[in-house]
Amino acid sequence: MHNALMPVTISGPKSLRGEITAPGDKSVSHRSAMFNAIANGSATVTNFSPGADCSSTLDILQALGAEIDRGPGEEGLGDTVHIDGLGMHGLVEPAEILDAGNSGTTTRLMSGILAGRDIFAVLSGDASIRSRPMGRIVTPLRQMGAEIFGRKANTLAPLVFAGGDLHGMRYDMPVASAQLKSSLLLAGLRADGETVLNQPALSRDHTERMLNAMGADVKTQGLEVRVGPSELEAVDVYVPGDISSAAFWMVAGLVHPDAELIIRGVGINPTRAGVIDALKLMNADIALEHERDAAGEPVADIVVRSSSLKGAVIGGDIVPLLIDEIPILAVAAAMAEGETCFEDAGELRVKETDRIAATADWMTAAGVQVETTQETMTVHGVGRLLGGNFNGHHDHRIAMSEGIAGLISESPVTITGAEIASISYPQFWSEIEKLGGTVE
Numbered sequence: 001m002h003n004a005l006m007p008v009t010i011s012g013p014k015s016l017r018g019e020i021t022a023p024g025d026k027s028v029s030h031r032s033a034m035f036n037a038i039a040n041g042s043a044t045v046t047n048f049s050p051g052a053d054c055s056s057t058l059d060i061l062q063a064l065g066a067e068i069d070r071g072p073g074e075e076g077l078g079d080t081v082h083i084d085g086l087g088m089h090g091l092v093e094p095a096e097i098l099d100a101g102n103s104g105t106t107t108r109l110m111s112g113i114l115a116g117r118d119i120f121a122v123l124s125g126d127a128s129i130r131s132r133p134m135g136r137i138v139t140p141l142r143q144m145g146a147e148i149f150g151r152k153a154n155t156l157a158p159l160v161f162a163g164g165d166l167h168g169m170r171y172d173m174p175v176a177s178a179q180l181k182s183s184l185l186l187a188g189l190r191a192d193g194e195t196v197l198n199q200p201a202l203s204r205d206h207t208e209r210m211l212n213a214m215g216a217d218v219k220t221q222g223l224e225v226r227v228g229p230s231e232l233e234a235v236d237v238y239v240p241g242d243i244s245s246a247a248f249w250m251v252a253g254l255v256h257p258d259a260e261l262i263i264r265g266v267g268i269n270p271t272r273a274g275v276i277d278a279l280k281l282m283n284a285d286i287a288l289e290h291e292r293d294a295a296g297e298p299v300a301d302i303v304v305r306s307s308s309l310k311g312a313v314i315g316g317d318i319v320p321l322l323i324d325e326i327p328i329l330a331v332a333a334a335m336a337e338g339e340t341c342f343e344d345a346g347e348l349r350v351k352e353t354d355r356i357a358a359t360a361d362w363m364t365a366a367g368v369q370v371e372t373t374q375e376t377m378t379v380h381g382v383g384r385l386l387g388g389n390f391n392g393h394h395d396h397r398i399a400m401s402e403g404i405a406g407l408i409s410e411s412p413v414t415i416t417g418a419e420i421a422s423i424s425y426p427q428f429w430s431e432i433e434k435l436g437g438t439v440e
């Protein structure tokens with residue numbers, strides 16, 4: 001067994017076979033808690049994400065007066081969370097600075113909830129959060145009438161919310177970001193008049209689906225989303241398995257030479273499932289089974305088998321639909337034959353860390369040639385990864401990608417800062433052990 005703060009060393013089993021249940025989806029979990037906290041009535045959320053990010057959301061909602069009760073769920077499921085809604089106008093002024101930890105979704109969606117309220121609040125987070133671009137939400141929220149301030153000319157957290165009167169507006173979003181879209185939709189619920197957003201490309205639509213289920217006046221037509229002033233009615237949510245967590249096992253099963261894995265209960269909402277299409281483009285043996293509906297979100301079991309992957313071009317409108325999966329897709333690209341180009345991927349530079357730089361850094365050390373520009377990353381597939389000592393870059397998805405590399409690399413992979421996986425997937429390292437991998 002390893003100490004949580006020690007580097008971990010991963011090596012792979014000769015044969016990788018088994019079943020995994022992905023943890024509850026992080027995006028859906030955040031929304032289920034936030035939206036029910038500002039709804040009328042109370043709700044139960046089943047299979048809530050075990051990640052630290054979603055705990056940050058619950059802590060903030062409690063600091064704003066919501067009654068939240070979290071306890072273990074049924075066998076095989078994540079926690080069950082009961083939320084007593086405060087109604088659209090019921091949040092109370094927090095006594096302390098609100099701490100979003102490492103969570104961009106918490107910071108940006110809570111900003112939409114805090115904007116233009118009759119309370120004073122300060123929202124901050126860890127060093128990563130304090131360096132990520134917040135001007136993209138502050139500028140339009142101020143245009144809607146919110147009094148919001150932040151460091152560096154209102155572009156960086158800590159953010160200060162000091163009231164204002166919200167009015168709807170028409171807004172052309174400069175980036176295809178679900179966090180930005182959701183932030184503005186949440187503010188739009190309390191604004192006078194309609195808020196109309198024009199997206200440059202589709203991004204995940206969990207907010208639109210859930211707000212609709214809660215009775216809000218939200219309409220989508222192509223790339224346009226509009227919302228009018230609305231009250232929300234609490235709804236119970238069953239959180240599907242997180243496709244962004246499942247993606248690590250998909251790639252593990254595809255690149256390991258003797259593998260068959262089944263990942264159960266994965267959310268396959270089309271605005272999240274770009275990773276499946278990208279892997280198919282790369283010649284992956286990947287199949288969906290038992291497709292079903294779980295409380296408004298499509299779910300399936302995903303079966304992957306060892307595959308001879310080929311390089312591909314992954315760019316354009318698919319990128320927002322797989323944005324969090326590019327670090328692990330890069331592992332697939334390294335094990336593929338030929339070049340894989342990730343294009344239009346500049347947003348990766350402003351995630352938990354600069355994921356283009358972090359991926360190029362560890363993969364180069366693993367013997368893979370990677371070329372980068374501001375917007376692109378080209379991985380020259382060589383069908384092998386050397387092992388070595390890599391840094392988790394204080395980014396959960398980078399550390400877990402390095403962990404999957406350890407399952408197939410020629411010598412073991414040692415990861416410093418591996419505990420950061422707990423931001424979205426605390427059981428990640430023990431799952432590797434369950435599949436027969438060695439974690440020391």
Ligand code: S3P
Pocket residue numbers: 026027028105176177178179180182203204323324347
């Ligand atoms: C998320 C949206 C994405 C994604 C993040 C979660 C969400 O960010 O990277 O992990 O839950 O809305 P952007 O919308 O900023 O691209």
